[in-house]
Amino acid sequence: MYLYPLWIRIWHFLNAALFLVLLVTGLIIHFHGAGHSGSATGLTGAIRWHNATAVMLLADYVLFIAGNALSGNGKYYRIRKRNFWSDVLLQAKYYRKGRSGGEKEPFPVTEEQKFNPLQRLSYVLTMYAGFPLLALSGIVLFFPSLEFWNIFGISGAELSDIIHISMGFLLTLFLIIHIYSFTLVPKPGSLLRSIISGYYTREEE
Ligand code: HEM
Ligand code: HEM
Numbered sequence: 001m002y003l004y005p006l007w008i009r010i011w012h013f014l015n016a017a018l019f020l021v022l023l024v025t026g027l028i029i030h031f032h033g034a035g036h037s038g039s040a041t042g043l044t045g046a047i048r049w050h051n052a053t054a055v056m057l058l059a060d061y062v063l064f065i066a067g068n069a070l071s072g073n074g075k076y077y078r079i080r081k082r083n084f085w086s087d088v089l090l091q092a093k094y095y096r097k098g099r100s101g102g103e104k105e106p107f108p109v110t111e112e113q114k115f116n117p118l119q120r121l122s123y124v125l126t127m128y129a130g131f132p133l134l135a136l137s138g139i140v141l142f143f144p145s146l147e148f149w150n151i152f153g154i155s156g157a158e159l160s161d162i163i164h165i166s167m168g169f170l171l172t173l174f175l176i177i178h179i180y181s182f183t184l185v186p187k188p189g190s191l192l193r194s195i196i197s198g199y200y201t202r203e204e205e
Pocket of ligand 1 (some may be wrong): 047
């Protein structure tokens with residue numbers, strides 16, 4: 001089944017690579033700021049890399065949004081089903097028992113259903129809520145003139161910093177679970193292969 005068109009594979013590869021660079025440079029900036037060791041040139045370099053890769057990640061995100069809006073891939077991100085939450089629970093139970101339980105996958109991959117309900121939920125939250133918040137707070141941090149506002153005594157600078165760090169943390173948590181979840185399917189490695197080749201192969205194929 002051809003489920004991952006070239007544009008989504010290019011988006012995903014860039015997204016993953018740039019995210020990792022941003023994570024590392026973000027951590028360097030953070031711990032430098034907290035008074036830990038590290039040279040000033042190291043900090044300048046980390047900020048420069050963080051800024052440059054952030055611009056690339058933002059451009060890549062535009063590709064993701066436009067691609068999903070204009071191609072059929074957007075349908076996999078729509079949450080409409082009335083029993084969505086019970087389906088999420090069903091998938092979570094399957095993951096808990098895992099392959100060792102010998103159960104059949106409750107939501108096998110089909111052309112109509114590329115993601116199981118848990119994947120769908122986590123991808124929607126990550127790409128349409130977490131990521132925009134991370135990007136917006138990052139843009140505000142980059143243009144301090146946008147930090148003029150003050151909410152309940154918390155300055156714009158402080159709030160954008162808190163949002164940026166929290167979203168960075170949550171998306172990193174998503175990434176760890178994202179990768180771990182690929183080991184819980186009937187054929188571990190099948191999903192990794194499909195995001196590279198574009199084709200998903202079922203167990204029996
Ligand atoms: C989406 C695009 C992003 C933009 C526009 C952006 C922008 C920025 C800016 C302008 C800063 C302040 C740098 C300075 O002090 O001069 C910053 C800091 C930081 N960023 Fe990002 N960033 C982005 C993505 C990310 C990602 C993906 C992560 C991690 C997963 C991340 C983690 C951090 C961390 C940890 C800091 C240090 C915050 C602190 O300790 O005050 N950023 N970012
Ligand atoms: C080294 C890092 C990463 C690896 C190895 C990885 C692996 C994969 C694999 C195997 C798939 C296909 C399975 C599926 O469709 O569920 C996938 C899809 C996806 N990944 Fe990742 N990923 C990584 C980083 C990321 C990051 C950083 C994000 C977002 C912040 C992300 C978001 C997504 C999304 C939204 C999809 C679904 C794309 C679509 O078909 O529409 N991934 N990833």
